[in-house]
Amino acid sequence: MKTSPSFAWILPAFLWLALGLGLPLLIILAFSLARREVYGGVQLGLNIQNYVRAFDSLYLAIYFRSLLLSAATTLLCLILAFPVAYFIALQKSSLIKNLLLFLVTLPFWTSFLIRTYAWIIILRAEGLINNRLIEWGLVGTPLNLLYNNFAILVGLVYGELPFMILPLYTVLDRMNKSLLEASADLGCSPLKTFFRVLIPLSRSGIWAGTILVFIPSLGAFVTPDLLGGAKSMMVGNLIQSQFAIVRDQPFGSAVAFLLSAVILILLAISYRTTKRGAEVRVL
Amino acid sequence: MTVTLEINALNKRFGRQVILEDINLSVRSGEFLTFLGPSGSGKTTLLRLLGGFERPDGGRIVLEGRDISLLPPHKRQVNTVFQNYALFPHLTVFQNIAFGLQNIGLAKAAIDRKVDQALDMVQLGDYGNRFPEQLSGGQQQRVALARALVMEPKVLLLDEPFGALDQKLRHQMQTELKALQRKVGLTFIFVTHDQEEALSLSDRIVVLNQGHLEQVGHPEEIYERPSTRFVAEFMGMENIFALVSVVDEGASLCCRTQGGQTIRIPKQSSRNGMAGFYAVRPSKIALSKTPPPDTVANVLKGRICEGTYVGSAHHWSVAVGRNETWKASQPLYSNRASQVGFCVQDEVYLSWDGQSGILLS
Numbered sequence: 001m002k003t004s005p006s007f008a009w010i011l012p013a014f015l016w017l018a019l020g021l022g023l024p025l026l027i028i029l030a031f032s033l034a035r036r037e038v039y040g041g042v043q044l045g046l047n048i049q050n051y052v053r054a055f056d057s058l059y060l061a062i063y064f065r066s067l068l069l070s071a072a073t074t075l076l077c078l079i080l081a082f083p084v085a086y087f088i089a090l091q092k093s094s095l096i097k098n099l100l101l102f103l104v105t106l107p108f109w110t111s112f113l114i115r116t117y118a119w120i121i122i123l124r125a126e127g128l129i130n131n132r133l134i135e136w137g138l139v140g141t142p143l144n145l146l147y148n149n150f151a152i153l154v155g156l157v158y159g160e161l162p163f164m165i166l167p168l169y170t171v172l173d174r175m176n177k178s179l180l181e182a183s184a185d186l187g188c189s190p191l192k193t194f195f196r197v198l199i200p201l202s203r204s205g206i207w208a209g210t211i212l213v214f215i216p217s218l219g220a221f222v223t224p225d226l227l228g229g230a231k232s233m234m235v236g237n238l239i240q241s242q243f244a245i246v247r248d249q250p251f252g253s254a255v256a257f258l259l260s261a262v263i264l265i266l267l268a269i270s271y272r273t274t275k276r277g278a279e280v281r282v283l
Numbered sequence: 284m285t286v287t288l289e290i291n292a293l294n295k296r297f298g299r300q301v302i303l304e305d306i307n308l309s310v311r312s313g314e315f316l317t318f319l320g321p322s323g324s325g326k327t328t329l330l331r332l333l334g335g336f337e338r339p340d341g342g343r344i345v346l347e348g349r350d351i352s353l354l355p356p357h358k359r360q361v362n363t364v365f366q367n368y369a370l371f372p373h374l375t376v377f378q379n380i381a382f383g384l385q386n387i388g389l390a391k392a393a394i395d396r397k398v399d400q401a402l403d404m405v406q407l408g409d410y411g412n413r414f415p416e417q418l419s420g421g422q423q424q425r426v427a428l429a430r431a432l433v434m435e436p437k438v439l440l441l442d443e444p445f446g447a448l449d450q451k452l453r454h455q456m457q458t459e460l461k462a463l464q465r466k467v468g469l470t471f472i473f474v475t476h477d478q479e480e481a482l483s484l485s486d487r488i489v490v491l492n493q494g495h496l497e498q499v500g501h502p503e504e505i506y507e508r509p510s511t512r513f514v515a516e517f518m519g520m521e522n523i524f525a526l527v528s529v530v531d532e533g534a535s536l537c538c539r540t541q542g543g544q545t546i547r548i549p550k551q552s553s554r555n556g557m558a559g560f561y562a563v564r565p566s567k568i569a570l571s572k573t574p575p576p577d578t579v580a581n582v583l584k585g586r587i588c589e590g591t592y593v594g595s596a597h598h599w600s601v602a603v604g605r606n607e608t609w610k611a612s613q614p615l616y617s618n619r620a621s622q623v624g625f626c627v628q629d630e631v632y633l634s635w636d637g638q639s640g641i642l643l644s
Binding site for chain 1: 334335355357361367369372383386430431
């Protein structure tokens with residue numbers, strides 16, 4: 001019989017979260033129900049006009065783009081990360097394994113801002129890619145690679161990829177490799193094994209990676225700010241501009257609160273769908 | 284007897300290391316064949332070559348007339364029971380057993396019927412809806428067996444299937460497996476490093492050592508008449524002595540050990556070829572304080588240097604000559620006078636029949 005550890009263990013983290021997340025969320029909730037004063041001040045009250053305004057078609061397009069870009073980012077990350085995670089998990093030498101994992105986390109050693117700026121140099125009209133394409137005569141005029149949805153997608157996938165690789169690696173590494181042989185033994189071609197064994201057994205990793213990639217993508221604002229154009233604003237940029245440029249803090253708060261609510265609902269759904277699988281594994 | 288599986292001049296290397304060298308073997312239809320050997324002998328690699336999980340570097344594997352040497356596992360009519368069971372944790376017992384049948388495009392009704400039969404066969408009729416984690420080791424083992432058997436393979440491969448089970452369960456599963464094999468009549472190839480397991484289960488045993496076949500034969504043959512020193516030692520033979528000369532005396536061979544003792548062995552019970560060692564099981568040697576009658580072929584005189592009581596028998600170590608220690612064991616099931624009254628330092632006579640001993644290469 002195992003005794004549950006004392007809740008004292010999580011008290012410091014709990015207090016930190018309460019102070020750093022709970023309290024600001026309450027402030028944002030209060031602000032979202034407030035009214036904007038003429039010079040950008042906040043007049044507290046109980047108005048829902050900010051929420052009504054948040055569903056204006058102008059903003060719905062931004063939410064839709066954010067969802068679409070985040071979903072595309074997640075899917076691309078999944079497709080790119082799976083072979084990498086699988087390759088690392090199958091390495092026999094733990095030295096090579098650790099080296100490859102180190103390489104996956106290597107980008108974190110440089111500021112995210114600098115890495116995103118680097119993409120500008122790569123993608124711009126006189127950038128690395130366009131210069132080569134023109135030099136080799138593949139295109140006449142530079143391609144529009146920067147300041148559009150494509151550039152945002154490239155930046156997001158680049159930034160979030162490690163967060164997909166690591167949880168996938170964890171489940172694939174833990175997986176009993178003889179299950180793949182058992183599948184082949186029972187008549188599955190490699191492709192069938194992928195769908196009947198590999199994917200179902202990495203489900204928890206796929207979920208974890210999806211959450212870790214999708215949620216930050218949905219709230220991203222540095223990447224779309226630097227790589228996106230005027231027509232490719234994401235919800236993160238909308239919130240940021242309301243606070244920093246337009247100085248409509250109540251409306252910015254309403255959008256921010258909606259975003260948090262959507263993320264919370266998505267998390268709740270994912271928790272419910274993975275719970276049964278997690279329980280079986282624990283048994 | 285028809286041959287199901289033919290292995291011809293099979294070779295396997297990992298890098299420069301030779302794992303299997305020139306393996307030739309015919310597996311008969313319906314037999315229970317065991318690959319027996321210590322770790323590193325190549326027995327598991329040989330099984331993996333048959334299953335298709337490794338590619339041979341030379342030679343052929345022919346299954347019912349068809350060369351399958353280079354076929355991937357999913358195209359071979361051979362199934363494996365893996366060492367750690369390798370049950371799919373995300374599938375129920377029923378789904379695990381149905382897994383292979385779904386790949387050969389059977390109708391759902393037929394699959395259900397076959398899986399139910401397989402579950403009954405391994406006495407897990409009520410466990411279809413459980414997940415593997417909810418089963419004991421022995422039950423998981425049965426599911427693994429059912430999952431492979433339900434495919435009706437031409438050959439069933441078993442890779443040390445009972446290695447993870449405790450002694451009592453192991454014996455029970457061995458009995459069940461043997462009964463099952465008789466019932467289904469399929470060809471089983473079983474890998475183990477446990478000589479007792481091999482003896483009790485097999486129709487024939489293949490002893491492997493450092494990548495080559497050491498001896499192939501019936502369990503009695505392997506146990507009673509090992510052909511090499513390695514097989515003899517692996518089968519628990521004691522009293523193995525290097526020979527300095529073997530002289531033909533007509534009806535028998537006269538052997539002289541390095542320690543200077545002379546032993547006779549009837550000619551018909553010795554094998555052809557180079558004899559480097561003489562061996563006799565301790566249980567075949569009788570001990571007495573008085574000289575045995577002249578009719579006994581081999582008599583040595585020595586001094587008891589150690590005695591060990593093991594319950595079912597008494598083991599004695601006897602120093603003979605200057606530097607040889609012979610072992611004799613006396614079963615304790617009867618009240619024969621000869622087995623009582625020995626102490627350390629006693630002078631005793633060791634005696635045994637000529638045909639009890641064997642020559643090894």
